[in-house]
Amino acid sequence: MERDLNELLEYIDPSTLSYQEWINVGMALKHEGYAASDWDRWSSNDSRYHPGECYKKWDTFNEGALSIVTGGTIVKMAKEHGWMSRPKKEDYELNWDSTINDEQVIVDKDWIEGQTINEPRRWSPARQIIKYLETLFDSTDIVGYVTRTWKKDDKYLPTKGNFKETAGDIISRLANCNDDIGSVFGDYKEEAGAWIRFNPLDGKGVNNANVTEFRYALVESDTIEIEKQNAIIRELELPVACLVHSGKKSLHAIVKIEAADYYEYKKRVDFLYMICKKNGLDVDTQNKNPSRLSRMPGVIRNGHKQFLVDTNIGKSSWDEWKEWIESVNDDLPEPESLNDFWNDMPELATPLIDGVLRQGHKMLLAGPSKAGKSFALIELCIAIAEGNDWLGFKCAKGKVMYVNLELDRASCLHRFKDVYNALGLTPNSLSNIDIWNLRGKSIPMDKLAPKLIRRASKKNYIAIIIDPIYKVITGDENSADQMANFCNQFDKICNELGTAVIYCHHHSKGQQGSKRSMDRASGSGVFARDPDALLDLIELDLNDDVYKYMRNDAACKCCVDYIKAHNSALLDELSQDDVLSQSVMIEFCKSKLGRKYYQELDGLINRAREHVTSVTAWRIEGTLREFAKFSPVNLYFDYPVHTVDKTGVLNDIDPDDVKPLWKKAKEARKSPEEKKNERMKALETAYEALKIDGEVTIKALEEYFTLSTNAVRKRVDEHPDFTRKGGIVLRKE
Incomplete structure (x- = not known):
């Protein structure tokens, strides 16, 4: 038993127990390794107590009976008499045998001078x-x-x-x-x-x-x-x-x-x-x-x-x-005079991510689901390990630990390899990346932090990435004081190891576009205000013009890559403008590569155009403590990696939920010309479908469109390719 049964006995009045209950207490104490004197001391509070009786009974308790009556018997009795189990955690969980250290020492016992005590002069x-x-x-x-x-x-x-x-x-x-x-x-x-x-x-x-x-x-x-x-x-x-x-x-x-x-x-x-x-x-x-x-x-x-x-x-x-x-004896530093350092300022910590985060500081990456936050953090691991750019920001090179709390081990390892391949990088510095797989084994952050510190103490990591933090949140994420305590664990890691701590968290529910970037993360505002750098991802609503541009770009890239693979000398015949136009590139490939090669290229182009619909667009904004605010960075997430939009095509796109309702309604409305074209196409489709059964009648079109006779006649009359004769609709010669 972890609890002191003697303390629980304080709640149980022996005079209220039956003889068998009194015996059960003694057997439970013996089973849990207590002494007969403990039973005797407690029993002495009963008027029925006889000196020596407990010791005699104690010797008769055999192993068979003891295996049945355990300390749980006393716990149950104590609860019935008003005792309540308490959580183990306490502000000062200390006892007489606690280790003595130098904290909270106020009196120097070797130098303390005695203070005289005088008896009262008038004795009453x-x-x-x-x-x-x-x-x-x-x-x-x-x-x-x-x-x-x-x-x-x-x-x-x-x-x-x-x-x-x-x-x-x-x-x-x-x-x-x-x-x-x-x-x-x-x-x-x-x-x-x-x-x-x-x-x-x-x-x-x-x-x-x-x-x-x-x-x-x-x-x-x-x-x-x-x-x-x-x-x-x-x-x-x-x-x-x-x-x-x-x-x-x-x-x-x-x-x-x-x-x-x-x-x-x-x-x-x-x-x-x-x-x-x-x-x-x-x-x-x-x-x-x-x-x-x-x-x-x-x-x-x-x-x-x-x-x-x-x-x-x-x-x-x-x-x-x-x-x-x-x-009195806290471990806080003493106040310093600015005058002492004005001409000899300490050096700032080296940047880990240029213009965003310094080494030894904290960063939060926030975003909704499907933003690829985990992939972005894996990309960051690789950028730090290899000393490359991450989302357009230069990274320092060094060792990094990735704490994986969500993926199974195999999936996590495959993700790293997939991202390396998608980025087109040669893995020269794999030894700089350590992965700590904790799926199914995650514990609250206040318990995880000391274990992490112990494992990382001699590894010289310049960054530790924790993904995602909802798995290790201690307490209610909407409670400011509990989340402040939670975030203090990141400070502890930073201070103990001298490393940066980077973690990701999800957005709250509801629309996010109209919120400030620091107010989008779910839970208490502590999440946004605690880190030294907050990077926030929000999705951009791609319109037809952007998709048209992306399909053009995909086709052009296919053509260029195909020419490089089969006859790179042909690229010298193309101008800078040529390689940006899919119509020019397709015609060039037709004429230069021959029919056989073009047919293969045509299949590649079609697949590239179709793939465009699976690509999402994102904007990353930053709230920084150590650096000036950077301009928003626009990204494409093309599974499994993010790429920066260097063309500027995404600059003017607002997140869908930041648009006012009137603008959404206006974009949803179609012009009279668009509506007329849709009616004409619908009539052509209906005519061809009904023609299979013979003549196409006004009546048949009424049933097809579920429209009135006059509405159908009007559609036929406005179409330049159709006429009606009686109740029959005919295509003009």
Whole structure:
């Protein structure tokens, strides 16, 4: 079991269990490796308890029974009695055995000077206790205290004591006791002193389960002089509600914990004790329990006073103190004077992508589906590895890691080879590309980052590309604070490795063209505002004129490539304008290559023209922190690579969803001439289809078009190639 079953037992009152349930608890403890003393200690809270009985029963538990009753039995009982499972992650998941480092060290214990503590000149036991109670409790809080003791090995030990009275009742009686506190609490032995519990109880017992509010914790240390204890407590600015002299060699600091529940109480006390230990106050860890007894002020102990040294010292609350502690020894740099560097400025990081991104910085590539974002990032990997251009931007050459979170291993490797081939590059620097395939094994980014750092620490990568980030997002992508924490993981990678981190993310749903580039990425605006460079892809709506140009360009390229392959000398006969006209190139090839070759070329040209319809166009815009904004770059995505439009044909095209409605409607409307031509073509098609059955009649055309007689007659009359005779439609000679 990962949980401490002793802590869960605090929620289970043994007096409420049946005999068999009590036995099951013992068997579960033995199964999980606990000691008989743990069972005995817990069982002693029951009036049915008999000393030694637990140990006898313990020896009778055999292996067969233990395999059935496990720690889960205790977990189930604890849940039934109010315990709730908590997440493991906590702001300060620390305990007494945590590793001690140099952070949060405030006090130099070798140089700390003690602060003298003076006993009160006027001794009023009642006023001492009243002030203590008024500081720690509300009038309706039930307070536990102990004045009766029992002796063991020459040491006085407290009994369970009283746990039925409210603070208000006790204060009222103390105010009228003429400092005879024995008349209020009962007489105590001066050899032993008296105790009081610093957290309110429910009036039913004195265990942790009986604590109603987890307000305070006890800090006590007797390993150094009491004056130094006083100095350290004050130097640490512990949020102390009451500081009590124990009457011997220690101070009891009642520290404000202000926890919501027992789980939070434990974590805060662990953090508190850890800070104390780091700073020379070796705290007694047996005092962790919220139901713990502390020394009662206003009491004599072996001839010495137990007295209230001070109240409400240090920080005013737990939250204020913790924030202060964490800020004292943070790892943030100190402010610098600009004057010190004005004439000796540090060098800027070398550009990784010229005009876009520096080495050691972060970049986000955002875009919708089908934009080929993954292919663009693979192209970037290759550009960095080979020291080539990427989308028209020059890249530095170096090692790059591609973290693949989406593709299976084989598909990813094939993609890299396909992109290399499509780019027409010779793979001279494959050793510069490392691929970390994590499909099916991805974990949240806060867990992935340290694993990535460990693997990359000695590889000298100048870029790490993570594709895509939705696989590793930690938290709600619409939450600004959670996404800020998520993006901090990229900073951690950059800082630890000195590498650039590049990642991609998808657009939000809906139209994007009218948005600014930095507002298109899905989720919180943190995504767009965190990286040093944001490149955003948005699709361009290709019209008939562009497709006509692209078909012309494809045909010309086919002709040029074919001539190069079969008779490159012919290219000398072509002018610069010739190679840009498909009609000129086709006629040239017909006349120069011969019928046999031209027929083959004609097939290639037709396939190239058809392929044009599968090509999409995109515009990439940038929001940059380190460089001036660049002009939008227009691209074609011709699977599997992007190519820059160097002709400018895409410059005037707006994304489809950025066009106003009136412009869309206007583009959708056809001119009267276009509509007339469509009607004529439709009539010709209908006439040829109906001619198969013999004469074409007006009636047959009515049924074909589902139009009225007059509408059909009008169509026939406006067509120059048709006439009608009676109810028959005839083609003119």
